[in-house]
Amino acid sequence: MPKSPMTGLIYRQDGAFAQFSVSLILQSDGRVRYEVLGEPYSTRHFRPDPATVVHWGRICYHSLRHELFAEVGPVGKRLAYRYAAHIGSLGAKRGAAMHAALRRAGVPDGQHYAAATAALNWPVVSLAVLTPQEAAAVWRTVRAQAQAA
Incomplete structure (x- = not known):
């Protein structure tokens, strides 16, 4: 059906x-x-x-x-x-993969958008709409915070 x-x-x-x-x-x-x-x-x-x-x-x-x-x-x-x-932005599948990567990096599920917002300085409501460059900036910020902790 x-x-x-x-x-x-x-x-x-x-x-x-x-x-x-x-x-x-x-x-x-x-x-x-x-x-x-x-x-x-x-x-x-x-x-x-x-x-x-x-x-x-x-x-x-x-x-x-x-x-x-x-x-x-x-x-x-x-x-x-x-x-x-x-x-060329992430789209749904790569956005979901980024959620999984953030989860593995220790970012709680409810804080993925807050982490992206802090890294990019604009309100992120979906990882799917990020460009690869923006996603890389979010990932660098998350990794730097994890290493500093």
């Missing part, structure tokens, strides 16, 4: 001039649709082309890196991780 897609919010932006949201919805007949609400659309349901999905992934990726201000939902996080892997 094929796995049903995760549904829900891709991303939402609330600004002074406009509100905009994109969601993935599973209909009762099993078909998937995308719902776009806000400017320049009132309500729009459509099947996006691949470039549009990549654009949404880019918005989610940059929002997780705190370079844009959008609320990213669970579907948006998956798109961001795919986009991250596509552009």
